[in-house]
Amino acid sequence: MQLTHNGIFISVEGIEGAGKSSAMLTITNWLKDKGISITTTREPGGTKIAEEIRQLILSHNEENIHFITELLLFFAARSQNIHNCILPALKSGNAVIADRFIDATFAYQQGGRGISEETISILEKLVLNDLKPDLTILLDVTVDTGMARIKNRAELNKQQPDRIEQEKLDFFTNVRNCYLQRAEKFNDRIVIVDANQSLQDVNKQLETILSKKLSKYFAK
Ligand code: T5A
Numbered sequence: 001m002q003l004t005h006n007g008i009f010i011s012v013e014g015i016e017g018a019g020k021s022s023a024m025l026t027i028t029n030w031l032k033d034k035g036i037s038i039t040t041t042r043e044p045g046g047t048k049i050a051e052e053i054r055q056l057i058l059s060h061n062e063e064n065i066h067f068i069t070e071l072l073l074f075f076a077a078r079s080q081n082i083h084n085c086i087l088p089a090l091k092s093g094n095a096v097i098a099d100r101f102i103d104a105t106f107a108y109q110q111g112g113r114g115i116s117e118e119t120i121s122i123l124e125k126l127v128l129n130d131l132k133p134d135l136t137i138l139l140d141v142t143v144d145t146g147m148a149r150i151k152n153r154a155e156l157n158k159q160q161p162d163r164i165e166q167e168k169l170d171f172f173t174n175v176r177n178c179y180l181q182r183a184e185k186f187n188d189r190i191v192i193v194d195a196n197q198s199l200q201d202v203n204k205q206l207e208t209i210l211s212k213k214l215s216k217y218f219a220k
Contacts, residue, residue, distance in 0.1 A: 007090035011101035014139035017146030018195045026203050031095050039089035042099035046081035053077040058162040067113045075123045111178025112171045135213050139195035143172045
């Protein structure tokens with residue numbers, strides 16, 4: 001796979017209710033102000049086929065989805081997203097902002113489901129080759145706060161939790177811990193934002209990080 005490109009690849013991560021949607025908007029507006037063309041995507045999803053896989057993963061099915069099937073579905077959707085959305089956009093010089101990417105698989109399928117890091121790494125190598133985000137924003141929120149936000153939103157919109165949102169608190173605690181461990185391990189790429197704060201304060205943190213981490217792209 002040829003990975004040469006002159007775009008910027010940013011992923012946004014965090015547990016349910018961390019505030020990824022508003023962070024995506026803040027990052028998009030910040031980059032647009034710099035005159036950069038933006039492609040936004042999400043995982044699972046981002047292309048027609050990947051969105052169909054998303055439906056399969058998140059909906060409630062009569063048949064139980066085995067955790068290895070779930071892992072493979074996330075990577076199948078990601079492969080479509082990489083080849084038909086992310087790489088073409090990066091090669092055309094766009095900034096790609098992804099609502100979740102590879103770190104979500106380690107956090108949820110390793111931390112949450114208990115699949116080994118080695119198993120996930122094999123699929124990571126196969127599907128991503130050497131593609132990785134230039135910057136990953138980890139919106140870190142306590143499980144209690146994240147879940148309370150999700151509950152409020154669901155009540156307002158009269159929505160039922162999806163298949164993964166209905167997991168127990170322990171599951172999300174393990175997911176959050178795995179995200180934090182990855183942030184420590186890959187501290188050159190993953191930056192933690194304290195997402196327990198007000199939206200205004202979260203946005204301030206984001207803008208500071210973007211100025212610091214992306215200055216090299218605008219230094220010419
Ligand atoms: N998954 C995904 C895996 O298991 N493995 C993988 O490899 C991948 C890619 C995807 C699901 O799949 C799993 C993870 C997920 O369970 P999703 O829709 O992408 O689903 O992810 P969700 O986390 O479910 O998305 P949410 O919409 O629930 O989370 P967000 O985007 O973080 O939430 P957001 O921004 O809409 O905020 C939620 C509510 O909180 C409020 C917002 O206004 C909103 O009402 N809020 C705040 N309120 C006060 N202060 C703040 N700072 C706030 N920030 C947000």
